[in-house]
């Protein structure tokens with residue numbers, strides 16, 4: 001079997017704001033080709049972790065390694081060629097067309113005039129096809145549905161052609177069909193293109209079915225493992241107060257306590 005390539009690893013990481021840590025002593029490692037969900041209750045620190053991993057806010061302690069190099073030793077341009085981020089915040093560039101927005105993903109590779117090469121054009125075309133956006137490539141982003149816009153943002157991350165992709169709640173606002181569609185696309189990107197994909201979500205049941213690994217932020221142990229192992233160890237049972245909902249290990253989903 002081929003040796004697994006370590007893409008992102010975190011050791012003793014504390015995250016939070018100011019001097020107040022939200023989560024302490026995080027430790028996990030992801031390899032090339034793995035899809036991983038970060039789950040946990042509202043306000044536990046999922047988005048904060050994602051933003052810290054993307055260097056959008058400082059870590060409080062510990063170390064983040066990308067391809068076994070300390071993240072802080074990478075230049076901004078090297079970081080942009082290694083890691084792309086899809087956030088939930090509304091995008092400022094909704095007046096661009098679908099194709100123009102996806103082309104922005106090529107910025108780390110263009111020269112200082114921003115000239116697009118033949119290779120850049122091929123990568124943009126491939127992203128349009130992979131995400132079935134070719135027919136709407138000339139539409140303005142403000143004319144798109146939430147689901148279409150979500151696909152465009154992920155296509156832009158694919159055009160950035162980084163080995164690691166981080167996404168904050170990529171399935172919010174989507175119906176069940178489109179939630180599954182987006183998560184399956186992410187799984188395909190990870191498995192077929194050997195990307196390492198880490199995303200935050202409240203869709204624990206879907207994540208259990210589709211992810212290779214999961215990080216459960218519970219504010220204490222914060223276990224990281226493959227979903228079956230996490231179920232066996234009972235980590236999902238302890239995630240929410242039992243009076244309301246209960247995890248059913250047989251179905252891998254939550255049931256309302258009536």
Ligand SMILES: Nc1ncnc2c1ncn2[C@@H]1O[C@H](COP(=O)(O)OP(=O)(O)OP(=O)(O)O)[C@@H](O)[C@H]1O
Pocket residue numbers: 017022040041042043044045046047048049
């Ligand atoms: N800019 C900020 N300054 C200080 N505290 C903040 C800031 N942004 C978020 N927080 C706090 O940090 C905590 C974690 O927020 P975060 O958005 O990471 O949680 P989350 O797990 O993603 O939650 P949700 O599931 O609701 O999206 C919350 O208590 C939040 O109020």
